[in-house]
Amino acid sequence: MLDERHVRLPLPPAQRRGATAGWYVLLGTAYLLGSLWLQRRVLADPAGLLIGHVTADADMFAWWLNWFPFAVTHGENPLVTDWMHWPYGLNAMWNTAVPLLGLVLSPVTAAAGSTAAVNAGLVLGPVVSGLLLVAALGPWVGGTGRGWTARAAAGALYAFSPFHLAHAIAGHLNLTWSVLPPVLLLLAHHLFARGPLRRPWLLGALTGLALAGQLVLYTQTLAVGVIMLVLTAVVLALRFPGRVRAQLPGLVRAGLACVGVFLVLGAYPLYLVLAGPSRPRSAIRNVHATGGDLANLLVPTRLTALRPVPDGTGEHLSGHIGEQGGYVGIALLALVVVAVAVVRSTTLRVVAVVGLLSWVASLGTSVVVLGEYTQVPLPWLVFAEVPLLSEIEPVRIQVVTAMCVAVVVALWIDRMPLDTPATLVGAVSLTALALLSWLPADAQEVRPAPVPAFFAAGAAPLGPSDVAEIYPRITAAWDDGAQGLRWQAASGPAFRIRGGYFIASDPDDDVVLQSRWNRYQVGAQWVADGKNDPSDAYTAAARRELADLGVTAVVFVPGYAGGDEARALAWTRRVTGDPGTPDGGVLLFRLPASAPVG
Structure with a gap:
């Protein structure tokens, strides 16, 4: 049995x-x-x-x-x-x-x-x-x-x-x-x-x-x-x-x-x-x-x-x-x-x-x-x-x-x-x-991910027809270079952006991981680093370039870029011709009207 x-x-x-x-x-x-x-x-x-x-x-x-x-x-x-x-x-x-x-x-x-x-x-x-x-x-x-x-x-x-x-x-x-x-x-x-x-x-x-x-x-x-x-x-x-x-x-x-x-x-x-x-x-x-x-x-x-x-x-x-x-x-x-x-x-x-x-x-x-x-x-x-x-x-x-x-x-x-x-x-x-031998160490990390109130509240002054240039510039840099993406996302997104962190191509480059520097961002970095103010001719060229790129607004976010932000802010006023509107921890600068996005 x-x-x-x-x-x-x-x-x-x-x-x-x-x-x-x-x-x-x-x-x-x-x-x-x-x-x-x-x-x-x-x-x-x-x-x-x-x-x-x-x-x-x-x-x-x-x-x-x-x-x-x-x-x-x-x-x-x-x-x-x-x-x-x-x-x-x-x-x-x-x-x-x-x-x-x-x-x-x-x-x-x-x-x-x-x-x-x-x-x-x-x-x-x-x-x-x-x-x-x-x-x-x-x-x-x-x-x-x-x-x-x-x-x-x-x-x-x-x-x-x-x-x-x-x-x-x-x-x-x-x-x-x-x-x-x-x-x-x-x-x-x-x-x-x-x-x-x-x-x-x-x-x-x-x-x-x-x-x-x-x-x-x-x-x-x-x-x-x-x-x-x-x-x-x-x-x-x-x-x-x-x-x-x-x-x-x-x-x-x-x-x-x-x-x-x-x-x-x-x-x-x-x-x-x-x-x-x-x-x-x-x-x-x-x-x-x-x-x-x-x-x-x-x-x-x-x-x-x-x-x-x-x-x-x-x-x-x-x-x-x-x-x-x-x-x-x-x-x-x-x-x-x-x-x-x-x-x-x-x-x-x-x-x-x-x-x-x-x-x-x-x-x-x-x-x-x-x-x-x-x-x-x-x-x-x-x-x-x-x-x-x-x-x-x-x-x-x-x-x-x-x-x-x-x-x-x-x-x-x-x-x-x-x-x-x-x-x-x-x-x-x-x-x-x-x-x-595969026991994990207690070593995982976090980092702050703040979002200025302007974006968290939906960036109401901006809409889908707006293309914004964010300062500090959005880049592929690992040290908080892409935080602007998180800000735009938190707004809805409410608006489009020129910059970014991505894999793509454009008419000038076979491979790009971030948008090319434009004259506005170059000038902002230049003055923030303590260099001499750009000439009036360069300022006018930066303004024209933003218009040609379809940019309708600059969102200046203080406290994130480092360097001399006061001079970068003054440069932004020169380029846009706008004194800037404080709103939810940012300053919003409008550019002259251009063709709508859509």
């Missing part, structure tokens, strides 16, 4: 669903509390502080999160706009416009403003990403009673990985929502791991839907996801060559469905990427300078609590801290090696191989060690001259590496040998040390 102590009796479907839902609620709550603790500094004023203090990207995200609901409710095109970088405008698909998050976070934007929406997104992104990995591991993990523990640990590792910590402190909202890799992991199970495909058209359609969603979230992650999915298929084909013939017909049908759904749903965004207005006409970055640092594999940054290297070592890594998310560490590397050697699991070994390949790809086109470029070529060099793919920043492929590490840990916890006291102690000790 069977001993029921050794038999896993199936629960009734309702009980199983209830238990599963309970686990997701528990894990979602735990991950959310962890994310809130890391970002607790912003809770003091979610609408007046911004998470991250490495780049100006959070200000840019605040603009775009505000733009999407505004555009939809005001009959504007949410993917093309001239409300920034007037009159040339912007192509949202060449910017980190995150329209999908604009939709998801629109209730927060409507209730508390886009600054609060950015903060909410940076808190929630890792939580959602971690929960999706927990879901994706369902088919792979659960052969023992340790299944939910394994999935919970993997979800936490992924959610609070060095990759997500790095991009949170940089304000990279798009990269903290790393939802596509777990979704593709789940789809890979159905596409590659179950023999001849059942319902290939449906699977292909779901894959196309996932890719289309990522297209309007962040295009780089889409490209990386497709590359890694194809790479996974190649690894499996090399591992199981005898199964290729049986699998191929179903995969072809799934591929056709995937491409069809993706092209239908993504037709307009794809058009904007390939042939849309204001797209860059040359490379937007140097691909050879966007790889990860080899040393980052073993050298953590200050965002990791346990740092087994001398203090300050991480400061020598290439790039800035927001792109230094490739830390794995000795303990987790040891666990991966032991898991591959001990656990008899093809899945585990394939994931480890894909993780290794993704890590090599993340290093870019040549080896860099502690900031030193060795010129040793790497495989990513193949993509350096490929259109569109050359725009990928390979360092961001670290997200795939982080997920693969988390998956290996889950499979290890689920299947690690515990049959003797010695193996139990060894396995548990190694696992605990590995998990602790």
Whole structure:
């Protein structure tokens, strides 16, 4: 007679669903509390502080999160706009416009403003990403009673990985929502791991839907996801060559469905990427300078609590801290090696191989060690001259590496040998040390995000037909250069602006990240720096130039530019011929009437 102590009796479907839902609620709550603790500094004023203090990207995200609901409710095109970088405008698909998050976070934007929406997104992104990995591991993990523990640990590792910590402190909202890799992991199970495909058209359609969603979230992650999915298929084909013939017909049908759904749903965004207005006409970055640092594999940054290297070592890594998310560490590397050697699991070994390949790809086109470029070529060099793919920043492929590490840990916890006291102690000790090695440090940052009352009250004297020049000038400078975007967004936006922080082109430049200096802004900077007053001829030329650019008003915001603001203010009066009207902490200067915008 069977001993029921050794038999896993199936629960009734309702009980199983209830238990599963309970686990997701528990894990979602735990991950959310962890994310809130890391970002607790912003809770003091979610609408007046911004998470991250490495780049100006959070200000840019605040603009775009505000733009999407505004555009939809005001009959504007949410993917093309001239409300920034007037009159040339912007192509949202060449910017980190995150329209999908604009939709998801629109209730927060409507209730508390886009600054609060950015903060909410940076808190929630890792939580959602971690929960999706927990879901994706369902088919792979659960052969023992340790299944939910394994999935919970993997979800936490992924959610609070060095990759997500790095991009949170940089304000990279798009990269903290790393939802596509777990979704593709789940789809890979159905596409590659179950023999001849059942319902290939449906699977292909779901894959196309996932890719289309990522297209309007962040295009780089889409490209990386497709590359890694194809790479996974190649690894499996090399591992199981005898199964290729049986699998191929179903995969072809799934591929056709995937491409069809993706092209239908993504037709307009794809058009904007390939042939849309204001797209860059040359490379937007140097691909050879966007790889990860080899040393980052073993050298953590200050965002990791346990740092087994001398203090300050991480400061020598290439790039800035927001792109230094490739830390794995000795303990987790040891666990991966032991898991591959001990656990008899093809899945585990394939994931480890894909993780290794993704890590090599993340290093870019040549080896860099502690900031030193060795010129040793790497495989990513193949993509350096490929259109569109050359725009990928390979360092961001670290997200795939982080997920693969988390998956290996889950499979290890689920299947690690515990049959003797010695193996139990060894396995548990190694696992605990590995998990602790990714413990986040209490090092996330916030910065003030004030909005002058003029903008917060809706900038009533200005309307959609106005084009404003804001002083201080809006730039791509990381140190508060883009705060004017946040001000304009807070006003509604009520008016268009000449400046901005973006990726675009114009008639004079193949690639621009900020509007060109005009004579007014040059003169303002000149006098603020203590130089002699510009001549009357230059002043007249500055006035004509503003008129030619369609500028109808200058909004002078004191207290933010530095230098001699009194002289910059006097220069503004000379150029506009207007003494200026104080209003809500700014001075508004009207220019002579020009042709209306519209």
